[in-house]
Amino acid sequence: MLSSTADHLYWKARSMERAENTARMLDVTYRMSLLKQVVVEPHHEWRAMLSISGLHEDFEARYPDPSAKNVMHFMALDEKNPGSIYNSIFNARENARAVRGSITSEMWEALNQTWLEMHRIHAEGIAEDGISRFFDWVKERSHLSRGIAHGTLLRGDAYRFLRLGTFFERADNTARILDVKYHILLPSLSDVGGAADYYQWGALLRSVSAFESYRKVYRDQITPKRVAELLILRPDMPRSLTACMNEVNRLMKEINGPRSGELSRRCGLLHAELSFGSIDDIFARGLHEYLSEFLERIYELGDLINTTYFWSTDE
Amino acid sequence: MKTAYDEMYAADGSVRESYRSYASWLQSTDDDVIAHKREEADMAFHRVGITFAMYGEDAGQERLIPFDIVPRIIPAHEWKRLADGLRQRVKALNAFLHDIYHDQEILKAGRIPARQVLGNSQFRQEMVGVTVPEQIYAHIAGVDLVRADNGDKPAEYFVLEDNLRTPSGVSYMLENRKMMMRLFPELFARHAIAPVEHYPDLLLNNLRSVAQVGIANPNVVVLTPGQFNSAYFEHAFLAQQMGVELVDGNDLFVRDETVFMRTTQGPQRVDVIYRRIDDDFLDPRAFRKDSMLGVPGLFSAYRAGNVTLANAVGTGIADDKAIYMHVPEMIRFYCGEEPILSNVPTWELGKPEDRQYVLAHLAELVVKEVHGSGGYGMLVGPTATGDEVAFFREKIVAEPEKYIAQPTLSLSTCPTYVESGVAPRHIDLRPYVLSGKNITMVPGGLTRVALKEGSLVVNSSQGGGTKDTWVLEN
Numbered sequence: 097m098l099s100s101t102a103d104h105l106y107w108k109a110r111s112m113e114r115a116e117n118t119a120r121m122l123d124v125t126y127r128m129s130l131l132k133q134v135v136v137e138p139h140h141e142w143r144a145m146l147s148i149s150g151l152h153e154d155f156e157a158r159y160p161d162p163s164a165k166n167v168m169h170f171m172a173l174d175e176k177n178p179g180s181i182y183n184s185i186f187n188a189r190e191n192a193r194a195v196r197g198s199i200t201s202e203m204w205e206a207l208n209q210t211w212l213e214m215h216r217i218h219a220e221g222i223a224e225d226g227i228s229r230f231f232d233w234v235k236e237r238s239h240l241s242r243g244i245a246h247g248t249l250l251r252g253d254a255y256r257f258l259r260l261g262t263f264f265e266r267a268d269n270t271a272r273i274l275d276v277k278y279h280i281l282l283p284s285l286s287d288v289g290g291a292a293d294y295y296q297w298g299a300l301l302r303s304v305s306a307f308e309s310y311r312k313v314y315r316d317q318i319t320p321k322r323v324a325e326l327l328i329l330r331p332d333m334p335r336s337l338t339a340c341m342n343e344v345n346r347l348m349k350e351i352n353g354p355r356s357g358e359l360s361r362r363c364g365l366l367h368a369e370l371s372f373g374s375i376d377d378i379f380a381r382g383l384h385e386y387l388s389e390f391l392e393r394i395y396e397l398g399d400l401i402n403t404t405y406f407w408s409t410d411e
Numbered sequence: 412m413k414t415a416y417d418e419m420y421a422a423d424g425s426v427r428e429s430y431r432s433y434a435s436w437l438q439s440t441d442d443d444v445i446a447h448k449r450e451e452a453d454m455a456f457h458r459v460g461i462t463f464a465m466y467g468e469d470a471g472q473e474r475l476i477p478f479d480i481v482p483r484i485i486p487a488h489e490w491k492r493l494a495d496g497l498r499q500r501v502k503a504l505n506a507f508l509h510d511i512y513h514d515q516e517i518l519k520a521g522r523i524p525a526r527q528v529l530g531n532s533q534f535r536q537e538m539v540g541v542t543v544p545e546q547i548y549a550h551i552a553g554v555d556l557v558r559a560d561n562g563d564k565p566a567e568y569f570v571l572e573d574n575l576r577t578p579s580g581v582s583y584m585l586e587n588r589k590m591m592m593r594l595f596p597e598l599f600a601r602h603a604i605a606p607v608e609h610y611p612d613l614l615l616n617n618l619r620s621v622a623q624v625g626i627a628n629p630n631v632v633v634l635t636p637g638q639f640n641s642a643y644f645e646h647a648f649l650a651q652q653m654g655v656e657l658v659d660g661n662d663l664f665v666r667d668e669t670v671f672m673r674t675t676q677g678p679q680r681v682d683v684i685y686r687r688i689d690d691d692f693l694d695p696r697a698f699r700k701d702s703m704l705g706v707p708g709l710f711s712a713y714r715a716g717n718v719t720l721a722n723a724v725g726t727g728i729a730d731d732k733a734i735y736m737h738v739p740e741m742i743r744f745y746c747g748e749e750p751i752l753s754n755v756p757t758w759e760l761g762k763p764e765d766r767q768y769v770l771a772h773l774a775e776l777v778v779k780e781v782h783g784s785g786g787y788g789m790l791v792g793p794t795a796t797g798d799e800v801a802f803f804r805e806k807i808v809a810e811p812e813k814y815i816a817q818p819t820l821s822l823s824t825c826p827t828y829v830e831s832g833v834a835p836r837h838i839d840l841r842p843y844v845l846s847g848k849n850i851t852m853v854p855g856g857l858t859r860v861a862l863k864e865g866s867l868v869v870n871s872s873q874g875g876g877t878k879d880t881w882v883l884e885n
Contacts, residue, residue, distance in 0.1 A: 099673040100662050194638050197651035253675060354677045405675045 097253040101195050103406040105254055108191035109261030112207075115184035116238035117269035119231040121145060122171055124273060124303030126227065129164060131295045141276075142167040148275050151179055168227065173218050181234055185214045188241075200248040203241070210237040253351065260347045260401070267340035268394050273304060274327050275387045277320075297323050304335045324383055325375040337390065338370040351405075359397070359404045366393055415821040416558055416566035417835055418483060429486040429883060432601055437481075445480070448594045449828065452478055455590065477876030478587060479827045480594065483838060483858040490605075490854055490882045493556065493568060493842070496751035497852065499742060501552050501844045504573060504729045506745035508548035512538045512725065522744050523737045531733060532782065535690065535725030537697060541714050543723050544621045545848060550721035551614070551685075552844040553578025553856075556752070559820035566823060569755045571839065572735065575726040577687050580877075581843050582645035584857040585610060585652075587879040603884040605854035610843070611652035613851045614685075618653075620847035621719050622682045629682035631655045632672065634663070636688050636704045646687050660688075665708030668715040683719045690724050732781040732815050733759075756818060760811040769816040770807065773800050776816045778807065791867060793819050822867055825878065827860055837861045839869050840880065854882035 125145045142162040146152040151170075154177060159166045174180045189211035196204050213233075222230050242262065249255045277300055297318050301307040306326060313330065314322050331338045345367040348360050378386045414422075419430040426434040456475050485493075510516050511528055512535075518525040528534055553574040560566045588607050592599055615631065622629030635646035637659050650657035662672050663681065671678035686693065692702040697710035712718045728734060736757040739750045758765035760778075769776060773792055780788030790803040807814050824835035842856030858878040859869035869875040 097675050098656055098658065098662050099675055100659070101656075102675045197647045197657050257675075351675065353675050 097198075097257070099406050101198050102253065102257045103402075104191040104195045105198065105257040106261035106264075106401070106406070108188050108195075108207075109258040110265040111184045111188035111191065112238050112241050113262050113265035114179070114269070115181045115188065116235055117266065117273070118149075118171055118179065118181050118184065119234040120303045121149070121269070121273055121276065122168060123228070123231045124276060124299050126164065126168075127299040127302070128276075128296050131299070139163055139167075145171075145276060148272050149179060151177065165224075168222075172222065172230065175218070182214060182218050185211055185234075185237075195254075198254045200244070202248050203244045206237075206240055206244055210241070213237075256347050256351050257405075259343060260351075263340040263343040263347070264394065264398060264401075266335060267337050267344070268391060270304065270327055270335050270337060270340070271387045271390050271394070273300065274324065275384060275391075276300070293320070294318055301326075306333060306335065309333060320383075321375055321379060324378065328378065328386075329370065329373055329375060331371075338373075341367045341370050353405060355404050359400045362393075362397060362400065366397070415835075415837065416560060416823040418558075418823055418825040418838070420826075429484045433482070433484060433598070436598060436601070445828075449480055452480065452590055452594060455593070456586075476583065476871045477862060478590065479860055479876050479878045480591070481826050481828065481833070482591065482879045482881045483825050483840070484881045484883065485840075485855065487883050487885060489568075492751065494852065494854070496568075497554055497842055497844050498850050499746060499748060499751055500554065500570065500573070500738065501549065501846055501850060503738065503742040503745045504552070504575065505546065505548055505846055507741045508723070508726060508729050509543075509546045510745070511728065512541065517741065517744050520744070522740050523734075527733055527737075528728065531728055531731060533725075533727035533731045535728070537710065537714075538723070538725040541724075542716065544623060544719055547621055547846050548723040548726050549575040549729065550617060550621060550723075550846055551578060552846070553580065553841045554844060556840045556842065557820060557838075558823040558840075561753075567753060569753050569820065570738070571755060571820075572732070573730040573738065574841075575722060575730040576689065577722065578841070578843065579642045579645055579687075580841060580857045580859075580871075581610060582648045583877050584843070584853075584855070584880065585648075587857075587877055591879040602881065605882040605884050607853040607855055607880075610853045611649065613845055613853065614649070615653040615655070617845040617847040617851060618683045618685055618719075618721055620849075621721065623716060623719065626682050630672075630680060631683040631685065632658045632663075632681055634658055634660070634684050634686040634688055636692070640687075642687065649685075660704050660706050663706045663709070665706060665712050668708070668712045668717050670706070670709065670712050670718045681718060683721065685721050690727065693720075693724065732779055733812075736815070755820060758816040760807055760814040760816060765816075766807070766811050770804065773804060775819060777819050778803055778814055778816045781813055781815060789868075791819065794865065794867075819867070822861075825858075825860065827862070827876075827878075829862065829864075834864070836864070837867050837869065838878070855880035 122145075125141050129141045139162040142164060143152070146155050146162060146167065149171075155162065155167070155170050158176070159170060170177055170180065172181045175182055177183065189207050192199060192204055192207050217230065245255065245258055249258070277296060294317075297320060298307065301310050301318070301323060304327065310318065310323065310326055313326060313333075316322070326333050326336065328337045330336050331342055333339055341363070345363050348356065348363050352360070419427060419434065421427055453475065456478065507517065511518065515525075517523055518528060555571040555574065556568050557571050558566050558568050561569075584607060618631045619629050622631075631653070632655055633646055633650040633653075635643060635657060637643070640646070647657055656662075656672065658672055664671055664673065664678075666678075670681040670684070672681050688704050691699045692704045694705045694707060694709040694711075695702045696707050698705075709718070709720075710724070713720055713724065736754065736759070739754055742748060742750045758769050758776075760766045760769060769778070773790070774795075776790075776792045778790040778792070782788075790799060792800065795803075822837040822839060825838045826833045827836040829836070838858050838860045840856050840858050842852055845851045858880045859871070860876045860878055861867060861869045862874060862876050866874075871877075
């Protein structure tokens with residue numbers, strides 16, 4: 097497959113997955129902000145969300161304060177914010193347009209439709225009571241996009257690079273969503289295990305569609321350690337870091353280019369560490385420290401994918 | 412001016428033989444049904460995205476080339492003659508291109524003035540002595556034909572121009588047929604219509620047939636200027652239909668005078684490039700230095716015979732409007748035959764006697780710029796305003812060599828849906844002629860229609876539309 101085609105497909109999938117996860121992250125923050133406990137400082141949870149997305153500087157330069165309304169607008173509709181849902185969907189559509197010949201026409205038509213609707217929503221704005229409906233819409237369009245690929249696309253390199261983009265982005269995003277909790281709770285560590293804590297972890301589980309799964313797997317009360325275990329180590333939990341890396345590792349073996357040695361080795365290493373990891377070790381080290389390192393490694397692997405498959409200079 | 416030849420109705424108002432079955436169907440079909448089908452066609456073209464994309468401020472807005480549901484029907488015997496004429500003409504044009512880039516026999520024989528060829532900016536000095544597979548230069552030719560009255564003689568077909576660089580529009584020919592079959596399957600049951608859907612197969616075979624000798628399984632690619640080009644849909648469409656890669660300049664590189672494409676599995680050699688980029692932008696080392704679209708070193712690989720470009724570099728000399736009038740002579744010189752298809756009578760404004768006549772009759776004639784295309788650098792005397800005529804007169808007097816003039820042909824009309832109902836509109840025809848080891852084509856081509864009443868300009872950039880073209884098999 098052409099390197100540029102693989103590049104577009106990978107970013108098409110990453111962009112759509114990012115739109116979905118941004119919606120999920122906004123959703124969990126919104127839910128948490130409704131659970132008013134002792135007010136640590138105003139807009140605390142929104143500030144936390146911006147900081148783990150790495151977008152706080154851009155935000156602060158252009159908005160007066162991190163109120164729910166401002167952050168929602170910045171993350172959902174702001175066309176100047178490269179990480180907004182609006183731009184993620186735009187990028188997904190542009191990348192798909194560049195490789196229309198490599199995807200099925202049903203994939204293209206659905207994504208084109210998503211973009212046209214996003215364009216309309218952007219022009220009309222989102223009312224306060226329409227926020228949840230908007231998040232649901234974003235998730236649905238992302239499910240649809242993935243579903244059509246699954247149901248119609250030849251199982252070749254095009255499919256593999258799409259999947260690779262999906263799982264890379266998802267691993268990154270699950271780690272960030274988990275880290276939100278750390279940032280929000282930091283000033284009130286004394287509250288660990290309290291009622292507020294229960295509701296917050298519950299909101300987090302719901303944001304990654306894992307609340308029911310948690311109940312099925314543990315049949316017990318919600319504890320931070322088990323939530324972390326579910327979202328990091330459980331291979332049967334489709335948004336967990338281990339599940340994502342299982343897919344990435346398998347895809348790497350299938351794609352297997354002539355220059356992919358180092359990339360495969362490092363993906364395999366991360367995969368093995370997750371497969372044989374224990375939640376006690378992770379907590380002993382510190383959850384935040386663990387997640388920060390994971391994010392850094394994912395970032396480096398992303399770089400390596402670029403140089404191995406997309407930007408290689410052979411002349 | 413008397414009424415133009417109409418494809419459906421004879422002068423006495425009776426329906427021509429070829430349209431008889433269609434006309435009776437049209438008469439017996441409800442207006443509401445037709446209106447509904449027209450809406451359906453519009454929606455389908457939008458959804459599939461057979462559009463010109465609008466970018467920038469209007470991101471997300473897309474414009475359709477209007478599609479008309481009344482087909483243009485060509486009887487079998489007419490097409491046979493056209494096909495023979497096209498084969499003969501394209502064969503001569505390829506022979507001419509080979510000749511002028513090698514021995515220049517036709518110039519030595521004095522059959523075409525050497526100055527008009529060698530002094531023409533479309534003559535590519537870089538191509539002199541370069542050998543190309545099968546001696547084929549114009550692998551894909553889009554020859555524009557019109558049917559028009561010819562003085563007192565009955566209406567006949569004329570060649571308006573030979574497009575030998577990167578002729579476009581074939582995707583519309585294919586999509587129009589698909590749309591007609593979807594909207595009106597019953598019409599295909601009651602007519603024997605020659606199929607056109609195998610065009611991509613013919614094109615791929617043709618491109619593979621001009622790979623360098625000894626390559627068992629040539630790697631063919633389509634080279635596009637990129638997704639912001641207005642014809643990007645067609646480039647992507649043809650690549651997909653042929654099952655080959657669509658590449659832009661960044662996907663290719665040249666090493667050791669060989670062209671490779673960058674793939675996830677490392678460099679892969681490219682043998683044939685169906686390029687939809689103009690000569691000037693192909694290679695910044697050989698042509699325009701500021702080109703961001705091309706591939707540095709591509710021309711050196713081409714000269715070395717390691718890659719085939721379709722069409723070849725330098726074909727513009729054969730479809731230039733200053734050379735057009737010599738094509739009948741080329742046919743006599745290279746084929747030893749009389750031309751089957753007629754040229755439109757042409758005056759050269761560089762010649763004093765021609766110029767004198769043309770300046771005296773500007774309001775009746777069509778004046779064309781010799782290096783212009785797309786219908787912009789053109790004066791249509793009968794419909795032009797006094798200011799426009801005066802403006803062209805000045806331009807002609809200043810640089811007469813840059814212009815030719817032709818009589819205003821009354822292009823044939825075909826009934827077409829317009830706001831007020833069905834009305835006659837002027838049409839032309841662009842068949843696509845493929846040359847490689849053999850000459851092949853699908854019956855028919857793209858029919859373009861000028862939607863404005865009385866207009867003779869069919870270009871899509873000037874508000875033209877398209878129709879499905881039926882060649883009858885009996």
